[in-house]
Amino acid sequence: MTQGQKRYNTNYKKRVNVERDTYLPRWSPKGILNCRGCGAVYYRRRWTLTPPPEVRDLVESREEVSNTRCPACRKIRDHYPSGELRLLGATPKEKREMLLMLRNEEERAREKNPLERIMRILADGTEWKIETTTEKLAQRLGRCLEKAFGGSVVYKWGHNNKFVRVIWQGATVKKKVA
Numbered sequence: 001m002t003q004g005q006k007r008y009n010t011n012y013k014k015r016v017n018v019e020r021d022t023y024l025p026r027w028s029p030k031g032i033l034n035c036r037g038c039g040a041v042y043y044r045r046r047w048t049l050t051p052p053p054e055v056r057d058l059v060e061s062r063e064e065v066s067n068t069r070c071p072a073c074r075k076i077r078d079h080y081p082s083g084e085l086r087l088l089g090a091t092p093k094e095k096r097e098m099l100l101m102l103r104n105e106e107e108r109a110r111e112k113n114p115l116e117r118i119m120r121i122l123a124d125g126t127e128w129k130i131e132t133t134t135e136k137l138a139q140r141l142g143r144c145l146e147k148a149f150g151g152s153v154v155y156k157w158g159h160n161n162k163f164v165r166v167i168w169q170g171a172t173v174k175k176k177v178a
């Protein structure tokens with residue numbers, strides 16, 4: 001690991017196994033799981049917010065269902081992002097539009113995979129930071145902004161490609177990001 005890579009993920013020491021997301025179970029759990037945080041249901045090896053009626057019935061009757069917290073809710077609780085999107089040089093009007101668009105895009109991503117979530121949105125002066133539970137979502141949000149607002153997007157991979165920082169720069173910003 002180089003010094004430069006460390007900067008992108010201050011939690012790197014927590015990662016025990018570098019080849020996989022440590023928040024995903026090593027083996028597929030048996031039976032049906034129900035997340036107490038977001039209500040997502042795990043069955044047939046995937047998480048969903050819209051289980052079929054027979055599974056929904058089981059969840060409601062609490063039969064054959066274990067309570068748990070899904071990997072996304074655990075990452076949010078531990079404040080352990082896998083992706084980050086930075087907005088540089090957006091005008092206040094653009095920012096408002098962008099936040100709405102990012103929330104909509106998150107909703108659409110969650111419909112397919114409930115583990116893709118925006119964790120936090122932080123404003124630091126003119127710079128905005130959006131933390132995500134997956135590296136995939138951060139990239140998706142970056143692409144979405146580029147398409148709608150132009151500007152340029154840079155992807156910087158951190159520790160073992162398990163963390164990505166996506167930097168969106170508005171057209172008005174001339175200075176390159178180091």
Ligand SMILES: [Zn+2]
Nearest residue numbers: 035038070073
């Ligand atoms: Zn959850």
